[in-house]
Amino acid sequence: xxxxxxxxxxxxxxxxxEKALPLIExxxxxxxxxxxxxxxxAINDASFEVKEKEMFVIMGLSGSGKSTVLxxxxxxxxxxxxxxxxxxEDITKMDxxxxxxxxxxxxxxxxxxxxxxxxxxxxxxxEYGLEISGMDKDKRKEKAYEALEIVGLKGxxxxxxxxxxxxxxxxxxxxxxxxxxxxxLLMDEAFSALDPLIRADMQDELLELQAxxxxxxxxxTHDLDEALKIGDRIAIMKDGYVVQVGTPEEILTNxxxxxxxxxxxxxxxxxxITAQAIMRKAPTVQIPKDGPSVAxxxxxxxxxxxTYVVNENRHLKGIVTIDDAIELKDRDSKDLQEIxxxxxxxxxxxxxxxxxLSKSIQSKYPIAVVDxxxxxxxxxxxxxxxxxLNENGSGESESDKEKFKISxx
Numbered sequence: 001x002x003x004x005x006x007x008x009x010x011x012x013x014x015x016x017x018e019k020a021l022p023l024i025e026x027x028x029x030x031x032x033x034x035x036x037x038x039x040x041x042a043i044n045d046a047s048f049e050v051k052e053k054e055m056f057v058i059m060g061l062s063g064s065g066k067s068t069v070l071x072x073x074x075x076x077x078x079x080x081x082x083x084x085x086x087x088x089e090d091i092t093k094m095d096x097x098x099x100x101x102x103x104x105x106x107x108x109x110x111x112x113x114x115x116x117x118x119x120x121x122x123x124x125x126x127e128y129g130l131e132i133s134g135m136d137k138d139k140r141k142e143k144a145y146e147a148l149e150i151v152g153l154k155g156x157x158x159x160x161x162x163x164x165x166x167x168x169x170x171x172x173x174x175x176x177x178x179x180x181x182x183x184x185l186l187m188d189e190a191f192s193a194l195d196p197l198i199r200a201d202m203q204d205e206l207l208e209l210q211a212x213x214x215x216x217x218x219x220x221t222h223d224l225d226e227a228l229k230i231g232d233r234i235a236i237m238k239d240g241y242v243v244q245v246g247t248p249e250e251i252l253t254n255x256x257x258x259x260x261x262x263x264x265x266x267x268x269x270x271x272x273i274t275a276q277a278i279m280r281k282a283p284t285v286q287i288p289k290d291g292p293s294v295a296x297x298x299x300x301x302x303x304x305x306x307t308y309v310v311n312e313n314r315h316l317k318g319i320v321t322i323d324d325a326i327e328l329k330d331r332d333s334k335d336l337q338e339i340x341x342x343x344x345x346x347x348x349x350x351x352x353x354x355x356x357l358s359k360s361i362q363s364k365y366p367i368a369v370v371d372x373x374x375x376x377x378x379x380x381x382x383x384x385x386x387x388x389l390n391e392n393g394s395g396e397s398e399s400d401k402e403k404f405k406i407s408x409x
Contacts, residue, residue, distance in 0.1 A: 001087060003184060003216040004050035004073060009082035011068050011240075014039030017080050030239045042068040044240035046082075053214045055207075057231030059221050064237040066220050070188050073218065074107050075099055086184070104133050108177035112189040116161040116172055122148065123157040126176045133180075140179075147175040151209065167198040171205070178213065187219045191226070203229055224263060228252075228272050236260055248272050268354070270389060275356060276349035278388055279369045279378030283307045287317060291334035292325040299325070306365055308376060309336055316368055316376040318342040346370050349377055353388055360385050 012020045020039040023032070030041045043065045050056040058066045071077040073084060075091055084091045086102065094102065108129075116125045123144045130140035148157055151171040161169055170190065177185055191199045203226060210217065221227050227234045228248040235245045236259075244256035252269050255261040283302050285295045287309055299307050305322045317340060324339035345363040347356060349371065359367050366381040 001052070002049040002085070003052040003054070003087065004056075004218070005083075005085040006049070006069075006073075007047050007083045007085075009043050009046040009069070009072060009084065010041075010080045011043040011065070011072060011077060012039050012041055012080045021081075041240045043072065043079075046237075046240070046242045048235050048242055048245050050216060050218060051232075052216055055210060055217045055219060055230055055232045057219045057221060057227040057234045058237060059224065059227040059234060060237035061222060063239075065240040066222075066237050067188055069237070070186055070218060070220050073184075073186060074103055074109065076109075104129070105180060106182055107184045107186060108180060108182040109186040109188065110170075110173050110177045110190045112192050116169060118161055121158050121160060122153065122164070122172050125161065125172055126179050129176060130179055143179050143181075144175070147179040148172075150178060150213065151175045152205065165198070166194050167202055170194060170202060174206075174209075178215075182215070184216045184218070187217060189220050189222070192221070192223075199226075206230065224267060228267065236263065249274065249277055253277075270354040270357075271352050273353050273388060274349060275347050275351045275353075275367070275369045275380050276377070278353070278384050279349075279380045280384070282366075282368065282376055282379040284310050284314075284376065285320070285336065286310055286312060287336050291336060292320075292329040292339075295320055295325045295336060296322065296329065308368060308379070309340060310376050314376050315374045316346070316370050319344055319365060344368060346374075347380070348372070353385060356380060356385050357389070 010021070010024075014020070014037065016037070017039055019037045020033050020041060023036065024041065024044060028036075030044075033039060033041055046065070046069060058069055060066045068077055072079045073091070075094075079092055082092070086106070091099065091102065117128070120128070123141060126147055127140040127144035130143060135143075145157055148154060151174050153168065153171055153175065156164065156168070161172065164172065173190070191202045194202060207230065219230055221230075228251075231248060233245060233247055234251055235242050236251065237243065238259055244251060244260050246254070249272060251260065252264050252267060252272055255264055283298055283304055285298060285307055289312075295307055299305060299322050306319050308319050309317045311317060317337075319341050320336055320339050321341070325336075328336070328339050344365055345359040346368045347359060347370075349369055351369075356367060360380075360382045366379040368379055369377045371377060
């Protein structure tokens with residue numbers, strides 16, 4: 001089940017939003033409708049799903065409707081029409097009591113403005129929402145300390161916000177949102193007010209935090225690089241429309257229209273396209289079942305001089321070369337482990353191309369792509385990486401590319 005399902009969502013600001021709806025159906029533009037009715041179309045027939053435990057990014061320029069969508073998800077802004085399912089409940093039909101319960105127990109929000117109380121300690125700020133909900137003092141203090149430890153602020157609990165850096169203050173805001181252990185975290189341009197270096201650090205920390213707590217996160221940004229770095233999937237908005245939803249890779253390699261294409265044209269694809277996208281099937285033999293004769297036959301069949309060795313669970317053990325396999329066979333031995341080469345370059349499926357470059361320069365063999373359990377998924381060879389770099393035309397310096405070409409010959 002999706003954590004959030006949005007269908008045909010509209011938000012029209014103005015005195016008589018019903019006047020705008022037929023004009024939308026006629027296909028009139030946002031500006032035309034504003035001129036004719038005085039109503040502003042903030043969200044125009046938006047539909048998308050957010051999966052459980054997904055980092056879902058909504059991005060667009062100012063006025064695209066992205067922050068309005070976020071505020072509709074918890075009804076800080078009332079939708080004009082459409083449905084917003086939180087699990088199997090339609091939030092647009094909830095009464096005030098149920099809506100308040102949802103906000104207190106299942107959803108939390110992090111704003112661009114830290115919104116901390118200067119007279120309260122860090123811990124007091126974090127426990128504020130729990131205090132409002134009536135939680136016992138000792139219990140809420142315990143939860144506040146736990147949340148601060150999660151975001152890396154252990155030891156700062158009794159400091160005042162003014163004694164913390166901007167990045168640390170934003171982490172206090174994040175801890176406050178996490179204190180009630182929500183299922184869904186809504187983040188509205190949470191890092192936009194931070195300096196670039198601190199912002200990059202906070203992005204990294206959010207990814208590390210998500211790997212630990214596994215929340216459903218909806219993150220708003222106007223920064224494409226931030227969206228590509230954080231998002232499992234990205235929704236791009238323009239003039240209230242959702243123009244494309246996809247993974248970072250899908251957005252870059254298959255933009256839905258000229259607007260998205262213009263958005264992504266200057267992005268360094270080598271930082272986003274991953275090993276999984278360009279890997280190919282690896283020639284393999286299995287130990288202890290296979291011996292040198294099988295290895296030789298397999299290499300001859302596919303025209304390669306090395307083959308990858310896995311066990312019965314396809315866990316990577318190393319590689320063997322054709323020369324070593326022939327020598328092993330001539331010695332009348334059948335144990336491939338005698339000639340196993342274990343010192344090979346490996347990468348995860350999410351490793352970007354720019355990180356594969358240095359590995360390929362150093363390696364005599366194609367890079368093995370393995371999952372977190374060392375299961376072999378595929379291989380990436382030098383020619384494929386070079387072709388992608390040349391197609392992209394960015395990301396690495398000319399000297400790096402030259403080194404790569406030399407090492408490939």
